[in-house]
Structures are given as structure tokens and as C-alpha cells.
Amino acid sequence: MTTPPAGSQPLSLRQVERADLLDVFRIEKQCFSQPWPYAAFEQFLGESGFMLAERDDVVVGYVVADVIPNYGRDIGHIKDLAVRPESRGQGVGRSLLERALTTLFVDSTALVKLEVRESNDPALDLYRDVGFEPMRRVPRYYDDGEAALVMVLDLDGWATGDPASPDIDDE
Numbered sequence: 001m002t003t004p005p006a007g008s009q010p011l012s013l014r015q016v017e018r019a020d021l022l023d024v025f026r027i028e029k030q031c032f033s034q035p036w037p038y039a040a041f042e043q044f045l046g047e048s049g050f051m052l053a054e055r056d057d058v059v060v061g062y063v064v065a066d067v068i069p070n071y072g073r074d075i076g077h078i079k080d081l082a083v084r085p086e087s088r089g090q091g092v093g094r095s096l097l098e099r100a101l102t103t104l105f106v107d108s109t110a111l112v113k114l115e116v117r118e119s120n121d122p123a124l125d126l127y128r129d130v131g132f133e134p135m136r137r138v139p140r141y142y143d144d145g146e147a148a149l150v151m152v153l154d155l156d157g158w159a160t161g162d163p164a165s166p167d168i169d170d171e
């Protein structure tokens with residue numbers, strides 16, 4: 001169910017600026033047992049795939065996406081996506097993910113991949129719903145020993161509403 005709180009302003013999405021980094025980092029620490037360090041976010045400042053969502057002037061989530069060169073076939077990578085706990089179930093995660101995919105599509109990326117904990121049902125549901133398909137399982141991908149699922153999306157199919165099976169050489 002993706003209903004915004006009654007009386008709230010519409011969600012707005014924009015690129016992350018330096019002044020937003022503490023808000024982003026605070027959400028990261030709330031959301032992950034192994035959060036990225038602050039400096040990792042600094043490296044993505046200015047990147048078109050580093051975006052946040054805000055409502056009523058409060059940062060409620062963010063996404064980090066970039067492009068990996070891959071033998072002439074660039075691959076988009078969703079590296080991080082998080083919504084603060086109080087703002088979940090309101091369509092924020094989906095909006096951020098879809099905006100990141102649009103940015104990657106505009107950058108002429110054909111395929112997008114991501115890694116997700118195999119126990120992370122909310123994220124898995126979101127990714128499946130958007131059209132990502134599991135490609136392989138990586139045992140002990142995370143420091144605590146949990147496996148990751150690598151999921152991929154054919155961006156042309158996503159953009160045209162005509163899903164195709166992704167064809168990817170993953171390193």
C-alpha cells in the first residue's frame with residue numbers, strides 16, 4: 001500500500017548536495033547493520049544517480065546508482081537504496097528506484113544489476129515488482145555471512161514496458 005500521510009506535500013526528488021549528506025548518512029545508519037561510511041557518500045556527490053526524496057522539507061530516502069564500464073556494454077548498478085523507517089510503505093522506495101532507472105536509461109545503459117540480501121523481503125518484492133530477475137546467488141556476500149542475490153533488469157524492456165530476459169556477463 002503506497003499512501004502518503006494525509007495533508008503532506010507531494011514527494012519531491014532531486015540530486016543530493018553536500019548539505020544533505022548528514023541526513024543521508026543518518027538514514028543509512030538506521031537502515032543497515034553494516035552502513036556505508038560517510039566518506040563513501042561524499043564520493044558520489046555530483047553524480048546524476050545520487051538522489052534523495054524529500055517530503056515536507058524532510059529527507060525521507062535516497063538512492064545511489066552508477067555505471068560500470070563492461071567491455072563496451074555499460075552496466076548500471078543500484079548500489080544503495082534506503083527509506084527511513086517512518087516513511088516506508090508510501091511509495092518512496094519505488095519512486096527513487098524508478099528515477100534512478102530513468103537516469104541510467106538516459107545515460108544509454110542497457111542493463112542494470114544490484115545485490116540484495118536473500119532475507120530482505122521488502123526489497124526483493126520491490127525489485128521483482130519493478131522487473132528485476134534473480135541471476136545468481138553469492139554465498140557469504142555480506143560480512144555477517146548472509147548470501148546475496150544478484151538481480152538484473154533489461155532497461156530497454158523496462159522503459160518500453162516490454163520485459164526481456166537480461167543477457168549479462170557478470171564479473
Ligand SMILES: CC(C)(COP(=O)(O)OP(=O)(O)OC[C@H]1O[C@@H](n2cnc3c(N)ncnc32)[C@H](O)[C@@H]1OP(=O)(O)O)[C@@H](O)C(=O)NCCC(=O)NCCS
Nearest residue numbers: 001081082083088089090091092093094116122123125126
Ligand atoms: C526496501 C525499501 C527501500 C522499500 O521502500 P518503501 O518506500 O517502503 O517501498 P514502497 O512503499 O515504494 O513500496 C514499493 C513496493 O515494495 C514492496 N514492499 C515495500 N515494503 C514491503 C514490505 N514490508 N513487505 C513486502 N513488500 C514490501 C512492495 O512490492 C511495494 O509495492 P506495493 O506498495 O504496490 O505493495 C525500504 O523497506 C528500506 O529502506 N529498507 C531498508 C533498506 C534496504 O533494505 N534497502 C535495500 C537494499 S538492497
